[in-house]
Amino acid sequence: MKSFMARPHGPNAVERKWYVIDAEGHTPGRLATEVARLLRGKTKPQYTPHIDTGDFVVLVNADKVVVSGKKAEQKVYRRYTGYPGGLKETSYEEMMSRKPTEIMRKAVAGMMPKTRLARRQLKKLKIYAGPEHRHEAQQPEPYEVR
Numbered sequence: 001m002k003s004f005m006a007r008p009h010g011p012n013a014v015e016r017k018w019y020v021i022d023a024e025g026h027t028p029g030r031l032a033t034e035v036a037r038l039l040r041g042k043t044k045p046q047y048t049p050h051i052d053t054g055d056f057v058v059l060v061n062a063d064k065v066v067v068s069g070k071k072a073e074q075k076v077y078r079r080y081t082g083y084p085g086g087l088k089e090t091s092y093e094e095m096m097s098r099k100p101t102e103i104m105r106k107a108v109a110g111m112m113p114k115t116r117l118a119r120r121q122l123k124k125l126k127i128y129a130g131p132e133h134r135h136e137a138q139q140p141e142p143y144e145v146r
Helices: 028-040 092-098 100-111 116-122
Strands: 018-022 056-060 076-080 087-091 125-127
Touching: 018 028, 028 056, 028 100, 028 116, 076 092, 087 092, 092 100, 100 116, 100 125
Parallel strands: 018 056, 056 125
Antiparallel strands: 076 087
């Protein structure tokens, strides 16, 4: 018996679904693990590591994620500009007020492998700060996070 191998195109092509996830009340890390599993396709029986078998994920209410303890005051996001002395730091509170969607994007990207395939899979993630999104035409199914 031969092993099943998913194909990106053709008769055995992967069928992609759209899921909508409400982030309200969830912690960023625990939510990001579920989103990363859906994006990579690990919830499907035909998962193949080198083929994009994942689904599309629409994440709403990204501005309503909660963190425990003193993380809101102490957590820092760092990035490097590429120039000497170019380390930029942004606090969680500042990031939440300026770009609340970027918190979840960085959390999900941290859960994905650092490969070309993962960068392509991350493009299937659509994040919105509020409850409205513009993907009603795709008829996304609500996904309940454990």
